[in-house]
Amino acid sequence: MFARLKALPLAFVLLISGVYVLLPIGSAAEFSLRQPATQDHGFKNYLWIFEQPEFAHYVGVSFALAAVASIILLALLVPTVVWLNLKGQKLRPFVDFITLMPLVIPVVALAIGAQNSLPEFAQTNQFILSFLYAVLAMPYAYRTLDTGLKAIPLKTISEAARGLGANWTVTIFRVISPVIRGTVLSALFMSLALSFGEFTITSLLHWDTFTTWVTVISQQNVMGAIALSVFSLAAIFIFLLLVGLLVKPATSQVTKEEE
Amino acid sequence: MSQTEIQSRKGASIRGTLSGQSLGLILGILPLVSFMGVFFFWPLWSVLWNSFQDNLGAFTLSNFQLALAEPYKTAFSNSISLGLISAITSAIPGAAIAYVIESRGGQRLRQFVASISGVLSTTGGVPLAFMFIAAYGAEGSATAVLRAFGIDIYSGNFTLYSLAGVIFVYSYFMVPTMVIVFSPAVHGIRREWHEAATNLGATNAQFWRRIGFPLLFPSFISSLLLLFAAAFSAYATARAMTSGSVALVPLMIGNLVDGNVINDQMNLGKALAMGMVFVSLVAMIPYLLIQRRASRWQ
Numbered sequence: 001m002f003a004r005l006k007a008l009p010l011a012f013v014l015l016i017s018g019v020y021v022l023l024p025i026g027s028a029a030e031f032s033l034r035q036p037a038t039q040d041h042g043f044k045n046y047l048w049i050f051e052q053p054e055f056a057h058y059v060g061v062s063f064a065l066a067a068v069a070s071i072i073l074l075a076l077l078v079p080t081v082v083w084l085n086l087k088g089q090k091l092r093p094f095v096d097f098i099t100l101m102p103l104v105i106p107v108v109a110l111a112i113g114a115q116n117s118l119p120e121f122a123q124t125n126q127f128i129l130s131f132l133y134a135v136l137a138m139p140y141a142y143r144t145l146d147t148g149l150k151a152i153p154l155k156t157i158s159e160a161a162r163g164l165g166a167n168w169t170v171t172i173f174r175v176i177s178p179v180i181r182g183t184v185l186s187a188l189f190m191s192l193a194l195s196f197g198e199f200t201i202t203s204l205l206h207w208d209t210f211t212t213w214v215t216v217i218s219q220q221n222v223m224g225a226i227a228l229s230v231f232s233l234a235a236i237f238i239f240l241l242l243v244g245l246l247v248k249p250a251t252s253q254v255t256k257e258e259e
Numbered sequence: 260m261s262q263t264e265i266q267s268r269k270g271a272s273i274r275g276t277l278s279g280q281s282l283g284l285i286l287g288i289l290p291l292v293s294f295m296g297v298f299f300f301w302p303l304w305s306v307l308w309n310s311f312q313d314n315l316g317a318f319t320l321s322n323f324q325l326a327l328a329e330p331y332k333t334a335f336s337n338s339i340s341l342g343l344i345s346a347i348t349s350a351i352p353g354a355a356i357a358y359v360i361e362s363r364g365g366q367r368l369r370q371f372v373a374s375i376s377g378v379l380s381t382t383g384g385v386p387l388a389f390m391f392i393a394a395y396g397a398e399g400s401a402t403a404v405l406r407a408f409g410i411d412i413y414s415g416n417f418t419l420y421s422l423a424g425v426i427f428v429y430s431y432f433m434v435p436t437m438v439i440v441f442s443p444a445v446h447g448i449r450r451e452w453h454e455a456a457t458n459l460g461a462t463n464a465q466f467w468r469r470i471g472f473p474l475l476f477p478s479f480i481s482s483l484l485l486l487f488a489a490a491f492s493a494y495a496t497a498r499a500m501t502s503g504s505v506a507l508v509p510l511m512i513g514n515l516v517d518g519n520v521i522n523d524q525m526n527l528g529k530a531l532a533m534g535m536v537f538v539s540l541v542a543m544i545p546y547l548l549i550q551r552r553a554s555r556w557q
Binding site for chain 2: 031072099109112114
């Protein structure tokens with residue numbers, strides 16, 4: 001009886017949060033299936049999306065930009081975070097601070113700055129967006145990598161490998177890489193998802209990607225734009241949830257996350 | 260072997276203060292630091308620099324005078340209210356959820372809530388705005404469901420395309436953000452402390468008044484500041500929702516950049532952006548200080 005009473009607030013919170021999270025998703029999904037012309041439900045709005053020639057084009061553009069952004073980000077962050085965990089403890093506060101700044105500074109300010117300061121050749125190439133997306137995803141990717149890697153006794157295992165006669169190349173590729181793979185994958189998927197959905201910088205620098213295209217078509221076909229929004233949100237939800245549930249950190253030592 | 264290793268490490272830590280060793284350390288973070296320098300700090304520096312220049316490049320404060328006059332004054336006050344109201348209305352339920360889940364949920368449930376919150380906190384932008392318009396619009400079925408339970412959101416003069424509507428939409432990613440940033444603090448209130456306090460004769464209320472609340476309050480405030488900064492500077496959702504009907508600073512900057520609004524002073528947008536940076540820094544510096552303090556006991 002007493003145990004039941006204790007579980008009551010938990011059940012209440014779960015119920016309310018569940019409704020709060022799922023009601024708009026479900027309701028928007030239902031809305032996107034409405035067919036005003038025939039007053040019934042069907043996949044007409046979704047079919048309309050696939051009939052647009054721009055759809056595949058902009059999904060491709062956004063994906064390419066997001067992929068390049070994620071590669072840049074990981075190529076920069078993975079060695080740096082491994083280095084910080086192995087040797088550079090003293091520099092950690094400084095790097096923590098730098099990587100947090102994109103969260104502090106409004107994106108609009110960075111967009112104006114990029115437009116104002118970057119040279120002509122960089123501004124006329126759409127892949128400049130990848131570099132800026134990498135900056136914006138930095139706080140999240142850095143935190144993910146750092147939390148994941150802190151849980152692994154990197155120093156101990158690399159010293160053990162070195163003690164057993166492995167050189168640095170072998171240590172990095174055969175010892176460190178396998179244990180950090182899960183964490184790196186989570187950071188990769190998070191930066192892919194964030195970059196894919198970026199709107200502010202893209203729109204202020206006057207480039208067209210998937211997200212800006214959605215606002216453009218909303219002016220021609222609201223139902224289509226809603227279907228597209230539901231589709232992209234649901235795709236990203238499922239993608240990130242699967243990643244979150246499947247890719248577990250290498251060890252279960254993470255008893256508390258640091259944020 | 261281990262003896263020599265320990266000795267050599269001792270040596271390394273002593274030599275660590277010498278410049279050769281420090282140089283090696285800095286080389287390791289140089290790629291990241293230069294990347295941030297080129298693509299983040301340099302652009303911001305250029306905004307700061309130009310915000311003090313007139314159209315001919317001479318020093319002036321007139322951009323800031325203009326940025327603090329109407330209509331931008333109203334926009335700043337709208338944006339700050341949006342940030343504050345949004346932060347408070349999301350922080351309170353978020354903190355309650357974090358507390359209940361952390362104190363009563365099992366390991367599995369806590370992990371599940373953490374991953375869901377992680378996903379929800381990254382939503383936003385245009386798709387989120389359209390999702391809410393579909394669900395909670397006048398014709399939406401979420402509106403109909405709520406009405407069936409006796410909650411009519413349109414009984415007053417609420418519309419989604421107002422400040423209140425934007426706050427409502429923001430809560431969808433701000434409450435989960437609060438759950439993420441506040442959970443470690445709740446987790447840090449160790450059960451043993453409660454037991455220790457009880458053993459020493461404290462009542463439940465005394466524990467909360469003297470130990471629990473003082474420990475959680477700084478983290479609550481710092482989380483609140485983080486939410487404020489997020490809501491204050493959000494652009495995409497607000498633009499899609501209000502399409503300019505509510506004066507907010509990021510939207511006004513966007514209008515200047517897009518050329519929808521022409522101003523004689525070409526650096527006005529930069530001064531407005533610096534105004535936003537200033538407000539964000541005022542909110543975030545206490546956040547960083549409190550986080551650092553709180554991490555000592557968490």
